Amino acid sequence: MELSLPSAVAMPMPMLLLLLLLLPLLCFICLRRESSRKQKSPDGLKSYPIIGTLPHFVMNQDHLVEWSTAVLSRCPTQTMSFNFKNIGLMAGAITANPANIEYMVKTNFQNYPKGEFVLSIMADFLGHGIFNSDGDQWLSQRKAASYEFSKRSLRNFVVSTVRFEVVERLLPLLSRAEQGGATLDVQDVLERFAFDNICCIAFDEDPACLAEPGLGLKGSADFMHAFNDVQLMILTRFMSPVKWAWRVKKLLKMEPETQLNAALATVHGYVDRIVRERSERGAAGLARKDDFLSRFASSGELGAQSLRDVVTSFIMAGRDTTSSALTWFFWLLSNHPDVEERIVREVAAVRASSGSTDAAFSFDELREMQYLHAAISESMRLYPPVSMDSRCCLKDDTMPDGTFVGKGWQVSYNAYAMGRIEEIWGKDCAEYRPERWLDEEGAFRPENSFKYPIFHAGPRMCLGKEMAYIQMKSIVACVLERFTFQYVGAKKRPGLLVSVTLRMEGGLPMKVKKRNP
Secondary structure, eight states: OOOOOOOOOOOOHHHHHHHHHHHHHHHHHHHHOOOTTOEEOTTSOEEBTTTBTHHHHHHTGGGHHHHHHHHHHHSTTSEEEEEOGGGTOOEEEEEOOHHHHHIIIIITGGGOOOOHHHHHHHHHHHTTOGGGOOHHHHHHHHHHHHHHHTOHHHHHHHHHHHHHHIIIIIHHHHHHHHHHTOEEEHHHHHHHHHHHHHHHHHHSOOOOTTSSTTOSOTTHHHHHHHHHHHHHHHHHHHHOSSTTHHHHHHHTTOTTHHHHHHHHHHHHHHHHHHHHHHHHHHHTTOOOSSSHHHHHHTTSOOOHHHHHHHHHHHHHHHHHHHHHHHHHHHHHHHTOHHHHHHHHHHHHHHHHHHTOOOSSOOHHHHHTOHHHHHHHHHHHHHSOSSOEEEEEOSSOEEOTTSOEEOTTOEEEEEHHHHTTOHHHHOTTTTSOOGGGGBOTTSOBOOOOTTTSGGGOOGGGOOTTHHHHHHHHHHHHHHHHHHEEEEEOSOSSOOOEEESSSEEETTOOEEEEEEOOO
16 A cells, blocks of 8 residues: 655745745635636646645645546546745646556656655654565565465465454454444444454454454554554645655654654554564464464564564555445445345355355355456445555656656656546446446456556555455455445435545444345
């Protein structure tokens, strides 16, 4: 998982303070004053003398994803650029053009690394793990991870881990809610499920956050809450109008940096204990070999801090993405009973064909669920877990659509916008229609990853794609075989809450109903 938002560039402190004091007033005046000097930029935004399109970004910074989606959808090239360096701020571009994305993440990959800005902001949290490194450091970790992900033993371990969490935790929890008539926040349930699951896969320890109250592992709840807090506070670094402001706050021990340090201490302390105990078990010949930590530790090439970076990175990537995807999926399903019915029929057909009476499904059974695969993929098209991803341009360049990109610019692609552009997905792009992913015989037909960059694309494409689908399909198939959800929130679509992933504002309140045979 990767996410970075456009940021500001450094400027002298006196000028910065003056700008910050005057900027709200300036934006207010500029957006409302009729002036003959107003001009339209290529993206349709009004451009003002000196400050250009900056007022639009300031007024829409709290809902950047949706606002930039509206702008990109009306741009002829699906790309918008901005340059505020003349007032000491940022420069960059946001695109939803598949050709630009292919160029950035594959064709000219070397010119678009993560960049020092992103790496420095995430370093406190992820160190120099695979999701927060460039160059040779990234490449060596990528090769090691790719080798491990290709092993059948890892796939089997993932299947068995997911099965336990579904059968022993999730289904009993839903059954209790159904019997008691309780309303569940399904988003919270899925996040706790994913946290338990990824911790088992990452370092073979079960926090039991989804277990009944009082049965969780000691310290696990604090670890999960601290993990959430870290991600939210890291995001405030990205959202700051001045990219080095967080460094000043950290130096002066100001909020939220002091809160971030406390949360990081909890996260790192928990993971450090796991790494230390694993080393002791390994020395005694008692360590397992299936989880990520054991696999990476067995090489003997990584120290304790590097192992901590690996574990923390995989927890972040494995938890937030799947829970985000399934939260929006179940909400969409509540509005499309025809899709739910077809999934249920497919699950029943696979069950009848295999003759299995197991509470969960095997890998081969899950692979047969083509319509379910399409329904989940279609949900992520509209609500991608990682809505925006960013790179840094190393030297001046020109995108395939003709957009100039300067040295040091932050270049982002908006996956959320891409799912809503007619030129990419057709006139029915706003509709939830899983059939668009199926061929004439009903088999799943994957799309070009540059048109559908949900798992990223090019050399940095997500290695855990198959693992994510295994987890999501297993959850959905097991749940819908027994239960149906009734959404009890407002009729309008829930708000977007952009943290590291695309979460649902206010949660997903659902009533659980037992499915009739």
